Amino acid sequence: MDSYWLAVVWSLLPTLVVAAVFYFILRGIIRFDRTERKVHAKIEAEERAARGLPPRTP
Numbered sequence: 001m002d003s004y005w006l007a008v009v010w011s012l013l014p015t016l017v018v019a020a021v022f023y024f025i026l027r028g029i030i031r032f033d034r035t036e037r038k039v040h041a042k043i044e045a046e047e048r049a050a051r052g053l054p055p056r057t058p
Contacts, residue, residue: 045055 048055
C-alpha cells in the first residue's frame with residue numbers, strides 16, 4: 001500500500017511544480033505590467049504639465 005501512495009505522489013509532483021512555476025511567472029508579468037503602466041501614466045502627466053496641456057481625463 002505504501003508503494004501505491006508513493007507512486008501517486010511522484011506522479012502528481014511534476015504537475016504541481018510546473019503549475020507553481022507557471023503561477024509565479026504570470027504573477028510577475030502581471031505585476032510588472034501594472035507597475036509599468038503607472039510609471040508611464042506619471043511620465044505622461046508630467047510631460048503634459050510641462051507643455052501646458054490639460055490633464056488627461058479617463
